Amino acid sequence: MKLFRTKTAVTMTGLLALSVVGCASTPTPQELLDARSAYQHAQSGPAMQYTPDQVHEAKVALDKAEQSYVDDPGDQKTKDLAYVAQRRAELAEANAANSQAQSVKGQAENDTKQTTKGQLAQTRGQLALTGAQLGSTTQALAGSQQQLESEKKAHADADKRAKDAMDRLAMSIGAVKQEPRGMVITLSGSVLFASNKDALLPAAQERLGQVADALKTQDDHKIVVEGHTDSQGSAASNQGLSERRAQSVVSFLVSRGVPQNQIRAEGLGLNRPVADNGSPEGRANNRRVEIIVQPVEGR
Amino acid sequence: MRSILGWAAFGLSAVGVMGIAGCASSQVPNARMASSEAAIRAAQETGSKNVPQAALHLKLAEEQLQSAKALIRDNDNKRAEYVLMRAQADAELAIALSHVAVSNVQAGTAVDEARAVRSGTPPTP
Numbered sequence: 001m002k003l004f005r006t007k008t009a010v011t012m013t014g015l016l017a018l019s020v021v022g023c024a025s026t027p028t029p030q031e032l033l034d035a036r037s038a039y040q041h042a043q044s045g046p047a048m049q050y051t052p053d054q055v056h057e058a059k060v061a062l063d064k065a066e067q068s069y070v071d072d073p074g075d076q077k078t079k080d081l082a083y084v085a086q087r088r089a090e091l092a093e094a095n096a097a098n099s100q101a102q103s104v105k106g107q108a109e110n111d112t113k114q115t116t117k118g119q120l121a122q123t124r125g126q127l128a129l130t131g132a133q134l135g136s137t138t139q140a141l142a143g144s145q146q147q148l149e150s151e152k153k154a155h156a157d158a159d160k161r162a163k164d165a166m167d168r169l170a171m172s173i174g175a176v177k178q179e180p181r182g183m184v185i186t187l188s189g190s191v192l193f194a195s196n197k198d199a200l201l202p203a204a205q206e207r208l209g210q211v212a213d214a215l216k217t218q219d220d221h222k223i224v225v226e227g228h229t230d231s232q233g234s235a236a237s238n239q240g241l242s243e244r245r246a247q248s249v250v251s252f253l254v255s256r257g258v259p260q261n262q263i264r265a266e267g268l269g270l271n272r273p274v275a276d277n278g279s280p281e282g283r284a285n286n287r288r289v290e291i292i293v294q295p296v297e298g299r
Numbered sequence: 300m301r302s303i304l305g306w307a308a309f310g311l312s313a314v315g316v317m318g319i320a321g322c323a324s325s326q327v328p329n330a331r332m333a334s335s336e337a338a339i340r341a342a343q344e345t346g347s348k349n350v351p352q353a354a355l356h357l358k359l360a361e362e363q364l365q366s367a368k369a370l371i372r373d374n375d376n377k378r379a380e381y382v383l384m385r386a387q388a389d390a391e392l393a394i395a396l397s398h399v400a401v402s403n404v405q406a407g408t409a410v411d412e413a414r415a416v417r418s419g420t421p422p423t424p
Contacts, residue, residue: 076378076381077381080381080382080384080385081381081384083385083388084384084385084388087356087385087388087389087391087392088388090392091388091391091392091395094392094395094396094398094399095395095398097399097402098395098398098399098402101399101402101403101405101406102402102405102406104406104409104410105402105405105406105409105410108406108409108410108412108413109409109412109413111413111416111417112409112412112413112416115413115416115417116416119416119419
């Protein structure tokens with residue numbers, strides 16, 4: 001009886017020991033293998049950066065499953081705890097992916113903001129530049145208008161001075177006429193030259209001096225000095241004489257300050273009479289020098 | 300001595316029986332049931348059904364909830380609690396996966412918009 005009791009006690013103790021230690025040869029449940037793998041994956045990925053607290057929770061859950069496996073390898077509890085641990089690891093990874101996506105979104109939104117800001121600044125810069133260019137163009141236009149006005153005024157003043165001078169000349173020597181070819185000053189040949197000569201008479205110089213003073217005011221006008229003769233003698237000799245006389249007048253006027261590039265001489269001989277060469281008066285009128293102050297083109 | 304050995308054998312047997320059978324008669328896991336159901340409702344409301352991976356975990360959670368209810372009816376409350384833990388873990392994962400899907404779409408849109416602004420063309424709506 002004693003032996004039986006002792007055997008019973010030993011058997012029960014063995015059963016208890018078996019129930020506590022579990023069967024050491026029980027294969028590791030698939031759930032636990034999956035949980036370990038999921039945790040390893042989470043631990044080595046971005047979850048460690050974005051959701052380290054959740055990775056830690058996964059580790060705590062895995063530790064519980066491991067402990068359960070040590071305590072009782074065949075217990076369903078181990079599989080349940082391992083299942084939960086796997087989900088915890090996957091949760092940590094999912095939340096990390098979410099944080100990553102939000103980070104990308106934030107970065108992109110920031111990029112958009114910065115780009116828009118830059119473009120706005122550029123547009124403002126261009127606007128300011130355009131405004132400045134507009135300002136300087138307006139200023140230049142105003143300057144041009146002012147210059148135009150002052151040039152117009154200067155021309156008007158010059159024209160007035162020229163007209164006044166011609167008026168004064170007309171009053172002193174009489175023969176000044178406005179014709180389509182310009183203002184024509186006619187000087188009698190007999191007043192300027194001796195017969196068949198081209199040298200100016202001393203008395204002519206005073207009168208031509210007045211003419212020179214008037215011509216000096218004729219800025220921009222071209223001046224033509226024409227020599228004319230009567231029909232006495234050959235055409236060729238009259239042509240030569242008219243040319244020399246015109247040149248004598250030009251030389252005198254230039255010596256009195258009329259710009260050389262503004263004036264030229266032309267001999268027309270007997271070709272353009274203004275009166276009948278049949279009478280002494282007519283021939284006297286035809287022997288003449290005409291000074292034409294030509295109009296300025298565009299004014 | 301006989302008496303001592305007898306009591307010892309009885310005591311150890313009782314502990315052993317408890318260890319093998321587990322505590323089948325533990326209390327109904329009401330708190331765990333409530334938190335699992337709340338997680339499942341949240342997963343349903345965040346649109347988990349529209350995201351394939353999230354929908355899978357929501358379905359697992361819903362199935363496990365039903366299993367847990369059946370276990371409770373069979374008075375296996377302890378096992379039911381673990382099944383509810385599984386259900387809650389799946390529901391929470393479903394919620395996270397649907398958030399990831401939404402964030403990925405938003406990030407893609409923001410990246411496209413940034414690219415469009417950089418290149419000076421308006422983003423496609």
